[in-house]
Amino acid sequence: MTNRDTPVEDSVPNTIEQDFGDTRVIHLSGTLRAKAAVRSADAGGVDDLSIAAAESAMKDLSGDFQNWMGDEVNRLIAAFDEYRSKGPAERDIANLFRAAHDIRGQATAFGYPLAAEIAGSLAKLLDKIEPDYLPTQLIAHHVDAVRAVYRSQIRDYANPVAVQIIHNLKKAIDRCVEARAKAVAEEQKFARGR
Amino acid sequence: MFRVDCSRLRFLVIDDNGYMRRIIRTLLHGFGTREVFEAEDGAAGLESFATHLPDVVITDWSMPVFDGIELTKMIRQPDTSPNPFVPIIMITGYAERNRVFEARDAGVSEMLVKPISAKGLYQRIAKVVLNPRPFIRTDTYFGPDRRHLVKADAYKGRGAAASFLKGPSAG
Structure with a gap:
């Protein structure tokens, strides 16, 4: 605890239940608060010092991000190679989706927001369309785009070609997603009419 | 005004991606946390949850075999879980409305959409520690009150909880 804080004179851990017939409301006030809340002079209750310390720790870690991003891109390429090497009946999109999904979530933190956007677009395709109807060529374009962004070290939106490619892929x-949704709706309509 | 002293809290981080676990661990240590346990999938996470009894669980949604939603549902089993009330912060790449509802209905306390930031994570921790929502138990649901905007004040004056909730520590 720092000298800007004073201990909280909070209640002991406690719960109380209210019965509303088929619903019970359970109040937990004073459990974690009693353990970890401290009075602070900081305005708004936002702990700027802790946040700054965490950001500084992240900065120390950021030297590794380039290699981590490389590993994630290689994982995506390997997953796509595996996907493409198998026949339609044997294809499993799980690894490919996970690789794209992870890049979507992490690439911005690693300094590659465009790669995150492209991978997000790919993850959307893999999530919305059944495996049998996935356009392999469009997946390949996404994988190539992520690889190109990483290899060319494109880290911001100042590159007009990269921005246009993202726009076109999206x-x-x-x-593609819209067309498949329409086809599914038509199939369902047809099935109902039979 | 209050802040959270994270050095007093024990965290469990569950994510199949080692880099993401490292980032979250780094942020938590930056906040002053000393005890951070890790697991790489939902099944290992559940085991670690029972062993270490963390104060806060931070989990990814998308994990192989046993994902964050299934993990949350297991933790929110009031009759079998070691602590069904534990705050669960879900970190996810999914931002769609239906996904948010799915997480909420499973019993997730707070969601944090990637990319993760120090401020975003601290705010979620502060919320579950300083302003936890009441828990609701019905035949079909056990978890935090799903009406995010309803504060404990809504229950004031209703039954035996009235005096308890009017106290200074009402959350």
């Missing part, structure tokens, strides 16, 4: 995905 449009292609939206068209």
